[in-house]
Amino acid sequence: MRTAGDAAPLELCIDSKAYLAADGTPVEVVRGLKLRLEAGAFGALIGPSGCGKTTILKIAAGIDPDFRGDIRTPGAGRLGIVFQEPRLLPWRTVEQNIRLALPAEDTTTDLTELVEVLGLSSHLARYPGELSLGLARRAAIARAFAMQPDFLLLDEPFVSLDETIAARLRDELLALTKRTRVTTLFVTHDLEEAIQLSDRLFFLSDRPTHIIFEKALLLPRGTRNKEVIASISEEMRALVAQAATGAGQS
Amino acid sequence: MTRIYSLAILIAAWAVTAALVQSRLLPGPLTVGTTILAEVRSGELPFHMACTLGRVISSFAIAMTLGIIAGYVMGRSKTADRYADPWLVVLINMPALVTIIFAYVWIGLNEAAAILAVAVNKLPNVVVIMREGARALDPELDEMAKAFKFTRLTRARHVILPQFAPYLAACSRSGLSIVWKIVLVVELIGRPNGVGFVLGSAFSLFDMAQILSYAISFIVLMLVIEGYLVQPLERRANRWRRRPA
Numbered sequence: 177m178r179t180a181g182d183a184a185p186l187e188l189c190i191d192s193k194a195y196l197a198a199d200g201t202p203v204e205v206v207r208g209l210k211l212r213l214e215a216g217a218f219g220a221l222i223g224p225s226g227c228g229k230t231t232i233l234k235i236a237a238g239i240d241p242d243f244r245g246d247i248r249t250p251g252a253g254r255l256g257i258v259f260q261e262p263r264l265l266p267w268r269t270v271e272q273n274i275r276l277a278l279p280a281e282d283t284t285t286d287l288t289e290l291v292e293v294l295g296l297s298s299h300l301a302r303y304p305g306e307l308s309l310g311l312a313r314r315a316a317i318a319r320a321f322a323m324q325p326d327f328l329l330l331d332e333p334f335v336s337l338d339e340t341i342a343a344r345l346r347d348e349l350l351a352l353t354k355r356t357r358v359t360t361l362f363v364t365h366d367l368e369e370a371i372q373l374s375d376r377l378f379f380l381s382d383r384p385t386h387i388i389f390e391k392a393l394l395l396p397r398g399t400r401n402k403e404v405i406a407s408i409s410e411e412m413r414a415l416v417a418q419a420a421t422g423a424g425q426s
Numbered sequence: 427m428t429r430i431y432s433l434a435i436l437i438a439a440w441a442v443t444a445a446l447v448q449s450r451l452l453p454g455p456l457t458v459g460t461t462i463l464a465e466v467r468s469g470e471l472p473f474h475m476a477c478t479l480g481r482v483i484s485s486f487a488i489a490m491t492l493g494i495i496a497g498y499v500m501g502r503s504k505t506a507d508r509y510a511d512p513w514l515v516v517l518i519n520m521p522a523l524v525t526i527i528f529a530y531v532w533i534g535l536n537e538a539a540a541i542l543a544v545a546v547n548k549l550p551n552v553v554v555i556m557r558e559g560a561r562a563l564d565p566e567l568d569e570m571a572k573a574f575k576f577t578r579l580t581r582a583r584h585v586i587l588p589q590f591a592p593y594l595a596a597c598s599r600s601g602l603s604i605v606w607k608i609v610l611v612v613e614l615i616g617r618p619n620g621v622g623f624v625l626g627s628a629f630s631l632f633d634m635a636q637i638l639s640y641a642i643s644f645i646v647l648m649l650v651i652e653g654y655l656v657q658p659l660e661r662r663a664n665r666w667r668r669r670p671a
Contacts, residue, residue, distance in 0.1 A: 237573045255573060263570040267588040267666040276584055277574040303666040319574075 184250050186213040186359055188236055193243040205231050207384035213376060215250050216357040218397060220370035223380030229363040233331050236361060250359040251326025258320045258330045262312040264304040271300040274319045287322055294318050294348060310341040321352055328360040346372060350398050367409045372400060379416055388419045453635040461639040471643060477620040478644065481609045485544035486601060493552025500553065501560020517550040522608050526615060535616045544608045551604065552597045559593030591663040598656055606648060
């Protein structure tokens with residue numbers, strides 16, 4: 177993984193990504209995907225389930241080097257990531273889980289504020305097995321933010337949460353990303369969620385995945401109310417349908 | 427409590443049988459008890475037990491260290507597993523006695539040969555269990571560790587070792603008992619001290635009281651190690667698991 181200066185954009189260029197299925201035949205998941213996201217922006221990848229969103233995220237995270245193409249990540253390589261499942265170490269307390277992800281030079285970072293914002297203060301000494309899914313997700317989000325990342329990846333962090341908790345966590349995420357101005361790539365299949373949170377939307381096709389079209393949202397993040405989100409999402413759905421029928425001409 | 431009753435019944439049965447038989451070949455608990463006391467006073471018993479315990483600890487440590495490394499590599503790499511598996515099968519099926527004879531013949535009748543022979547006997551068992559442990563490592567946590575750029579040390583200590591804990595407990599449990607039994611054989615054949623050596627000379631004299639007193643003393647010692655070292659360590663490693671309600 178190459179990293180550039182602080183204000184560098186995120187550039188993903190995946191010519192092809194395939195994996196071997198259980199019976200040994202190669203399955204192509206991504207083909208000809210090009211994505212560019214300005215430094216400090218929040219981008220959302222939106223696509224149907226199973227279209228390879230997680231695969232793209234893993235490539236961006238540098239976890240999966242087995243693909244053809246080229247990636248440039250913003251910042252100096254401080255990557256924060258929130259997986260779909262919280263992926264906390266069950267044998268370490270919440271606080272240890274957060275601290276273990278900190279770079280070696282700042283293991284003594286003060287976590288008080290972050291932990292407070294995410295409502296984890298009274299749970300720091302507990303083990304992940306004792307937490308509800310909502311709290312475990314918060315712990316995972318805290319872990320990604322604690323290191324003050326300059327590149328943040330989130331993989332559907334709010335699925336299977338009940339809607340009120342998801343809404344609160346979305347607000348918290350919005351506040352944290354606005355304050356830290358971290359370049360963020362967010363994966364979701366929920367269009368409203370994407371519109372509420374992002375600066376730029378990337379719509380993905382079915383496998384092999386590529387970007388059907390992208391859309392910059394002009395109204396600043398966090399100022400969009402329910403009606404605005406509903407009208408934008410209607411507009412987007414129409415555009416996606418149009419792009420799908422006129423495939424290739426976008 | 428039940429354990430104590432159960433043991434008491436065993437000792438009582440032994441005492442009754444010994445009283446009925448009235449033979450030098452089956453001494454009663456009292457005779458064995460006085461023999462143990464006499465041996466402790468003379469310093470013989472602590473000395474031989476210490477020799478044996480030293481060998482148990484060294485060969486156990488060697489077998490565990492090498493076994494964990496080999497098991498980890500074989501569990502993680504299919505190629506390594508394919509190449510090393512036949513060796514493992516040979517080693518597992520090698521009779522303990524053969525390994526011991528080879529070690530004494532090739533290396534000599536010395537401490538190194540004794541410890542090595544025991545370690546080699548225990549090794550394949552550790553490899554097999556740890557290989558399963560390595561195969562069961564959670565790939566999702568692996569990715570997490572990679573994404574957050576955990577150092578090797580952090581990964582080993584906080585991600586891998588806790589996942590190995592149940593497997594390590596299984597190896598240590600079965601390992602300690604196997605190792606101490608083989609150490610006695612090694613001592614019987616080629617060492618001038620240790621519990622195995624004493625048992626050998628007592629056997630040639632048909633001194634059953636001596637044999638029973640040493641055997642019982644060592645069993646008690648191993649129970650103490652199990653209860654005061656292995657079990658507390660296991661409890662510590664498992665403290666994050668929720669208590670079953």
